[in-house]
Amino acid sequence: MAFTPPFPERPQRRLPLPDLLRRARRSFLEVWLDAHFEQEVIRTRVLAQGILVCNSPASVQEAFIDQAAALERKSPQMRHALEPLLGDGLFISDGLVWKERRRTVAAVTHASRLDTLAPVMTEAAAECRAAWGALPDGTCIDVLAEMGRLAAEIICRTLFGRALGADAATAVVQAFARYQGRIGHLDMVSVLGLPDWLPRLRLGTGRDVARIHAVVDGLVGQAMAGGEASLIGAMAGATLPGSGRPMDARALRNEAATLFMAGHETTANLLAWAFYLLSQAPEAEARAVAEAQALGGRAAGWNDLPRLPYLRAVVEETLRLYPPVPLLARQAQAPLAIAGHAVARGDIVMVVPWLLHRHRRWWEAPDEFRPERFLADGPARHRHAYVPFSLGPRVCTGMGFGLAEAVIVLATLLPACRLRLAPEARVFPVCRLTLRPGEALPMLVGRR
């Protein structure tokens, strides 16, 4: 029997504005009406802000590929929330800076380099397996926090070198967590650019930013001097295509902070959701465990990935149901038309993976967990109806990295450890900077 994991109820009728704002404030996942899950384009205006949601493969392609140049800029709220921390880092920059850096940043995590980056994933996953294995059977762990630590370890060691001490990694992780806690969640109200009359607590972020910058500057300096293989070392050695010069220390810091932020919470949430989904779907779990057990008990590595198609399908299905970045928002830099709808300069154009991935026209049984749909012999899929990593020129540069990491971690942990949802656990999707299964995911860990 297929399992249908939780999602917010979908109102049948248009909500009065105060209700809409209240729901938006709680979680942007709650504002969508039932009808939105079958509409191809959603045109709306909330207060003064014009909004167009592209909700079909064709309109998604039109906006993010065909008209990408006019829609390159992120929404002002996304930029304002992250700028103090990331500066002109790739995630929020645009124009010339983005163009120059994009090539350099994309090159260091390119698919052709993943075989050299994956050993860090294997190593860290094996450490986590050993730590879980040492716990008494039935110990309750917060799988969301565990996966947060594991993904942060992996990206830290990749960015700054494998010799990075646990203390340095912990300092980076804690400083980022505090910052994110302070900026709160990028709720719908912020993302849409509505008037900022709802109080937003930004006090104290300056101190956190200064602390993060000090830690990251130190690590960048160390990585540049150390000669050890690291993404920062690789970026420092590259010249920018336009100026022909290397990135300066500030640019390296901003890109390090960007890669850290973009590359750990997303994968951590994906892994937490995958453990949860498998714990509720015995047939899928048995198949996933059997596939991983065929590796013979060793930690999974890069060369094992072709032997793990079902785990890859579990990862892809998890990304469909709970896309870690559930909303992609851009601000139009020029008037344009999408799917016959006029978009004015300054309007917000969105692609909402949360809607698109559960759209009744593009998916069969869209709310059910069915990893098989992503196997090679699964049903045909619409191109651009599945966009967990975005698409077009701003597609995630870490897509291959994140997918490899998720499969390696699952294949290493699943055969050794059985995770069961703790009786007090309340799993429900909430949207902070990313989409997560609540504030914590308590599960009981035991040996298989």
Ligand code: HEM
């Ligand atoms: C499952 C894991 C991940 C998911 C679901 C994910 C998703 C995304 C999405 C949706 C975007 C585009 C956002 C937008 O268009 O507004 C993005 C951008 C980005 N991601 Fe990822 N990501 C993941 C892992 C990673 C990893 C591991 C790295 C780095 C190693 C990374 C680095 C980046 C960077 C640098 C950008 C900005 C690209 C640009 O604007 O040119 N991501 N990611």
